[in-house]
């Protein structure tokens with residue numbers, strides 16, 4: 371058995387700042403829409419056209435460029451199976467290139483698909499290692515996984531780097547740009563896709579839209595690059611609750627805008643707290659911040675936990691020794707997270 375993804379423990383009785391979720395919950399209109407589902411709605415296989423159209427309009431692309439997925443996780447798994455599965459009769463082992471630190475799922479899905487993982491190690495301050503990524507591309511490269519803003523660092527990948535990688539990969543390869551946190555960065559590679567038909571952008575409604583439990587995301591790309599992924603995905607993997615929730619969430623953009631404002635205010639509060647505590651952090655384009663606590667990290671995570679606040683230890687990720695990741699969403703929640711860390715580190719200073 372290969373190494374498996376270790377899910378974070380199921381902790382629901384405290385403040386969940388450890389999974390980059392929207393701790394304020396989704397738009398109330400989503401709950402209303404779900405309550406409007408009928409017995410018949412649940413009895414039929416779900417229709418996708420209206421939600422796909424709404425998503426395409428939201429992302430500013432034509433209908434045939436969008437594939438809804440059961441969470442971006444499914445999009446990553448299906449893309450891995452489509453592009454990293456060894457082909458019958460070929461001696462090539464398809465390679466996935468992953469600049470580290472990265473969302474762990476890329477590693478696991480590459481293994482599930484039967485591909486070979488090629489990791490590129492981080493540079494100081496997580497500056498994008500473009501030369502190293504370009505040097506790691508081989509004729510067997512089939513997927514380059516880039517995440518912008520990156521998880522767990524919050525650092526964005528420059529567009530020039532994405533363009534350079536897209537221009538350098540072999541013709542059978544795709545560049546998978548994971549934009550799970552792009553809503554917070556306010557910038558996306560999607561407008562550039564027409565010039566880069568080998569790039570797929572992955573989006574999720576788990577984070578800014580607060581729909582992580584519903585499982586809804588989207589892949590954006592040309593029909594030519596999406597077709598092999600559709601082939602590798604269960605036909606009705608997105609359920610009717612996700613369809614209805616997505617339509618309601620997209621119609622309530624004001625709700626998301628308010629959350630985005632809170633994320634910005636929260637990050638400013640956390641940066642100030644880190645400066646007070648003399649902790650190194652990396653300015654983040656996402657809804658979380660990576661903070662270097664150092665040798666007291668276990669104590670901080672345990673102490674915060676005892677105060678009902680969950681934080682994520684990212685120490686085992688390359689370049690992240692002694693680092694924890696803290697979600698910065700609802701301002702009141704960020705204040706509680708900061709207070710817990712300060713109490714543990716400085717005795718409540």
Ligand SMILES: Cc1ncc(COP(=O)(O)O)c(C=O)c1O
Nearest residue numbers: 441442443473521550574576587
């Ligand atoms: C970079 C990245 N991609 C994808 C996902 C998964 O998103 P979803 O909830 O849509 O499966 C996450 C979730 O944490 C993530 O951090």
